[in-house]
Amino acid sequence: MMNKKDYFVVGFNRNISTSSSKGDENLAGSSQWSEIKHDEAIKTEEKATGRAKKARLDLKKHWKRFWCCYLVATVIFLAIFLPVFFLVAIPAIGQRIVDDTDLPIYGAEILDPKPDTISFALHTSLKVPGGLRIHTDPLDLSLFDKDSGPTEPYLSVSLPAYNLKGTTDMIVTQNNTKILNKSKFIDTLISAVYNKRFTLSAKGSTVGHLGKLKAPLTLHKNVELEGLDKLRGFSIESAKLLISKDDDGDNFVGTAILPNHSVFTFALGNVTLNLKSGDLVLGQAMIQNVLLRPGDNKVSLKGLLDIGFVLENIENIMDYQKEALSNGEIELSASGNSTIYNGVHIEYYEKVLNNLTLTTRVSILAVLGDTLQGLLNDSNSSIGDALRNFTGKIGNSSLLK
Template structure:
């Protein structure tokens, strides 16, 4: 057995040459480039991030803010109509706006129109100057003078408020929302609020009636008090209100409420009237009124005057429908004269 050193040696030399010709990795060279030009890579990465995120901010951010405005809530806690004149009134509205505070922001003040949601076409009743607010829970109180109170939209507003058990009002406008570090976002504010109406003073009650057979110096022969219910959040300064007094669809006199000022709840006010006596005394002798002397009356608004100025937005509203009540006329006459005027003997 022989050993071929030459062949074996050649083979070993060839393998060494082949290993020597293999290309070495370039890791060191790449690492060197990164160390030298790292700032270029950072700039490229930042530009790429801006290209991706900037459209999202410019397009998505306003949408996010608008969505938060849409999800906010508005509640009206009180409305006051005071300093009432023919063409102007002072409006005070106390309200609360509740919104998410996950993105702290400031909402610019803006002008907002208010209109009756269920009366078409939507016609502005008034323009409200909404103050600047912050996100979260914001108390928004507004007091301002409103012009054009004698125009039809404000008359309609009062009529709807007076004769409905509820009504929907919408407040609408555009404003800017500011978030620190970002461009202000333009948003639309539109909220519809359901309010409790006055419902025609349903439940009106006349008490402590005093009836005289001889009128006083002003021509009044009836005095008493009225409990006027107001289930709404509305306070309004009416002034001197005059009502036509009807019995069985026939006008029998005029009733007056002086310095009428209505607040939420039960309002006890003094009333006076001049009543034609003959139809009332005859009614006390016929059924069903002869049994207890209680007579039904309907009151229709005729005029409203405050500080010498007529208020059509109240008088026209009060004249739309009759306000019904009952008065214990028989008992009042007995207390005044000591005589019983209601009796069913021979009654028809």
């Protein structure tokens, strides 16, 4: 009985059996069927080979006939693609390199402050991927407050042309840099002085050259830096009272530590501070020629304490100092009063420092010890003479024993 699937096989119904027995018939039929399938496979392969050869011949004929069309099409494609590549892709790649590059600030200086100008210095660097050499045209870098946007810069700094390879140091110093927006400049100074960290924002446009290729580049960075943190760590290292005023009319001298946790150096000039106990202003002290460098700055201060005012308000002062006195200390505060550079008030510094209060505690014994030592060394003081005589007698009596 014929299998339904075999019905569709070519040559299946041919009479190919010559054996008389049923078993031989099945064997012969199987062998002949295999030969038929092999022949069919060879014919199919030959047909495929023939079609492939014909296709190759047709392709050669087609190319010989239309090669000029393909050439024109290739030229047109390149004429469109190459300008797009050089005008779009290359600038995009260059801009991506700039965007991915950090702008570290190693140091900065604000020197020679004047009412409308400063001398500004900046030390930074740019890094480009290894193997690349990029030449940049001069760049005007605008510093701005990112909260108000780059359209309102407070300073503009000119950077020269650079040949960038790997990490390239960039140091720029610009004298008489005009303060373009004083209120934004003050806001940035306040942010830098009052906070642990602040953001310095910069933007500028230039042209980068990679060999003969060039591309417009925009540098737009927001760099987070350490702030002065309200001069955290301020301390008065030594302090003493003078019984008689010195030639400048001062009766208080000492040394203080002004910490600067930032990478900025500030030339402040002569800074006058209000000396306070709580809300009571007890007198004033001046620090001359302040150059606030990164790190701890040891400065000399001298001033005038209003002894009469202190005595009039001794009860309020003692009440405020109760906790400090219980620890054998006096709490002193200092706030900005004026900032003068070369005889001129620097308004933007005064607006920053006059709202800043620095507080520290000083050992009572240390103040008394420094005061007594000062009296002993004061050859013009009658009290000093009496103390020297007194200590001399004590010394002699101890020696006699």
